[in-house]
């Protein structure tokens with residue numbers, strides 16, 4: 712029982728990670744450029760981008776995209792300020808997902 716539950720969680724985590732990676736690839740093709748200055752740490756830009764892509768807002772949106780009906784609005788509430796890069800990334804995600812939805816409806 713515990714092992715089955717654990718395997719199920721690992722599979723879900725993998726599914727979310729793949730969806731988030733796919734979303735990030737799509738927004739990068741839509742001219743999104745990470746604003747790495749949002750991370751005030753002494754890290755290289757690739758590492759800063761990876762840190763930015765793990766912000767809770769993006770994970771919440773990925774979760775909603777996998778688990779909600781297509782076309783339903785997604786509302787993410789947070790008790791802290793959204794960083795500049797998440798604000799930009801979410802705008803691009805919205806455009807990319809709208810594009811996906813429009814193309815799916817035409818098929």
Ligand SMILES: [Zn+2]
Nearest residue numbers: 766794796797
């Ligand atoms: Zn952020």
